[in-house]
Amino acid sequence: MVRPPCCDKLNVKKGLWTEEEDAKILAYVSKHGTGNWTAVPKKAGLRRCGKSCRLRWTNYLRPDLKRESFTPQEEELIIRLHAALGSRWSIIAQQLPGRTDNDVKNYWNTKLRKKLSEMGIDPVTHKPFSQVLADYGNIGGLLKSRTRIGSLNRDMKNSFMIKPEPHPPQPAIAAEGFSNINNRRVMKTMASPGIEPIQENFFPSSNINQHAATCGSLDLLSQLQAIKLVTEASNYGGYQIISPQFPNQYTLSLSSPSSSSSTSSTCSTTAQEKAGLAFSWRDFLLEDAFLPYDHHPQGQDHIPEFESKDIAPQNHSGNETSAEHIEDDKNIIINNNSRVLSGMDSELLSYGIQASSSTESSFVAAMLDQENEMFSEFANLLEDPCY
DNA sequence: AAGCTAGACAACCGCGTTCCG
DNA sequence: TCGGAACGCGGTTGTCTAGCT
Structure with a gap:
């Protein structure tokens, strides 16, 4: 990376800003407005990088910034948007007037992430840790018991380090195990050698494992298809988690507590043959959370309140087909990303299903995470097709 | 009182994208 | 069309402070 010219000078000042420096920025902006930040240090008489000036103005000096703490409404909106958009x-x-990206990011990292973790919810995927574990176990089976904890996300890692038992934590119990989730001192400790390897055969076997054992590998799309199928199947066999603060947010309503989140999973090809499913790459695009209200099925219990036109203009392909939805007589309330259920096993459809939009849309984030995991962890498999 | 720990948030860094000559 | 500069973003680090031992 080539350092910008304005930052090349050795005498560029770093660190916290003084009131005098702030005053210079304010005076400059009030006179010249924003823009051309590289010229600001010189014109304003500052020994700062232009980039640093812009950041100071954007994150601190802008007159429209809110200084008060986040409201519960803002909290909920952040969580819902994060579920849909990721970071x-x-x-x-x-979507939060008066808040900067840095504000939101810091608030997430220091407060909300921990809060979700204490609720037993993975802040990355916005799914219960138990379900993430189960999903990961299914995919991790492809590793032939070579899975390492180091490939899990941070919060899952912490949950392992603190609560090593593989059984799904119940939310109320899990709370005590997820303190200090975001503390980087803890992260550094966790990264220390010697504690990273996880016991072999940690994750449960699955049909995917069996198929992979015979096939040896799956192509990437197939693996994504498998993940999606597993994820969606798991959604309907997970746990009921209802946050007292966000009672509508993380509600996976189900009627069969005996159903393991991993038991109904199967390898994509097998499942597709069995259920007549057909996936394409479009199935893995982020789209649902941004559909206008009238594109969502009636009766959906969770409609994003933000304006879809303002965010994520990318990944809007194929709305005319993706807007399909199902609402049958089994009281299935799902969003349009769950159309694969149309041919799903009857054993899945036997459950009463309520999947919030955040749960469904967070699938994409989880998918990307797992795809990255696969690229790194399964590199040898991807390079060694069995076909 | 001193040292330590953790929370909060400001600021920096590196990278990708966009703009412009 | 190309290359450099500027900009924007997300991840990470630094610093301050309050609370605890």
Whole structure:
């Protein structure tokens, strides 16, 4: 990376800003407006990088910034947007007047992530840790018991380090195990050698494992298809988690507590043959959370309140087909991303299903995570097709 | 009182994208 | 069309402070 010319000078000042420096920025902006930040240090008489000036103005000096703490409404909106968008802080911040992306990011990292973790919810995927574990176990089976904890996301790692038992944590119990989730001192400790390897055969076997054992590998799309199928199947066999603060947010309503989140999973090809499913790459695009209200099925219990036109203009392909939905006599309330259920096993359809939009849309984030995992962890498999 | 720990948030860094000559 | 500069974003680090031992 080539350092910008304005930052090349050795005498560029770093660190916290003084009131005098702030005053210079304010005076400059009030006179010249924003823009051409590289010229600001010189014109304003500052020994700062232009980039640093812009950041100071954007994150601190802008007159329209809110200084008070986040409201519960803002909290909920952040969580819902994060579930739909992932860590697109600038886009999320656009929906919160007076808040900067840095504000939102810091608030997420220091408060909300921990809060979700204490609720037993993975802040990355917005799914219960138990379900993430189960999903990961299914995919991790392809590793032939070579899975390492190091490939899990941070919060899952912490949950392992603190609560090593593989059984799904119940939310109320899990709370005590997820303190200090975001503390980087803990992260550094966790990264220390010697504690990273996880016991072999940690994750449960699955039909995917069996198929992979015979096939040896799956192509990437097939693996994504498998993940999606597993995820969606798991959604309907997971746990009921109802946050007292966000009672509508993380509600996976189900009627069969005996159903393991991993038991109904199967390899994509097998499942597709069995259920007549057909996936394409479009199935894995982020789209649902941004559909206008009238594109969602009636009766859907969770409609994003933000304006879809303002965010994520990408990935809007194929709305005319993706807007399909199902609402049958089994009281299935799902969003349009769950159309694959149309041919799903009757054993899945036997459950009463309520999947919030955040749960469904967070699938994409989980998918991307797992895809990255696969690229790194399964590199040898992807390079060694069995066909 | 001193040292330590953790929370909060400001600021920096690196990278990708966009703009412009 | 190309290359450099500027901009924007997300992840990470630094610093301050309050609370605890």
